[in-house]
Amino acid sequence: MREVPLAASGHPDRIRWNARYGDDSAVSFHAHPLAAQALSSALPDGPVLDLACGPSGAVLAAAAAGRQVTAVDISDVALGLLDREARRRRLRDLIALVHADLGEWRPEPERYALVLCTGYWDRAIFGPAAAAVAPGGLLGWEAFTAEARRVRPTLPAAWCLGPGEPAALLPPDFTVLDQHQQADSGRGAKRRLLARREDRRRAE
């Protein structure tokens, strides 16, 4: 894994999300339903990667299932909360916390049984994230769609999925297991993807 030290401590995403997570009463450590779905699916052996993890219940659930987990986020406050909860649950040894900007950090190719990203979209990280899925592994993603900008006009277009994305951006060795629009909770429309990477060794 290539870990990039977070040089830009003044990064606006870090400042914004540290402030949000500052009130830790709002943190539930609830595993995202997509994480629950992926972790209950057939997965090859190997670690899990959670991108833009926040104080992630998905990381805790994967570790509780015996997986090594790499959790990446720009918010050191989120990672601190996750650290504390993982210690409380005696899962800390299974978790690598990576404080990094996903604008720069890139995962090792073909390493992870599951790569998960919920609540974050940057087209530039999608290709490297897909490449990081091990043969036979899963890629799970959920993010706002462009329609979300109707109810949240300040949401930057670059943070929103375009038509058919993210499935439309998958490399050809992935099969879409499910892609669907989530019911709009009032905060804007989201789309959810679960896809499996072909295991060519099995196909031969």
Ligand SMILES: C[S@@+](CC[C@H](N)C(=O)[O-])C[C@H]1O[C@@H](n2cnc3c(N)ncnc32)[C@H](O)[C@@H]1O
């Ligand atoms: C909406 S939250 C989603 C958290 C978690 N994945 C979930 O589904 O509950 C977005 C997360 O993206 C992280 N984030 C925002 N910009 C980032 C960046 N440039 N690099 C890494 N993480 C970032 C935030 O710190 C925050 O934890």
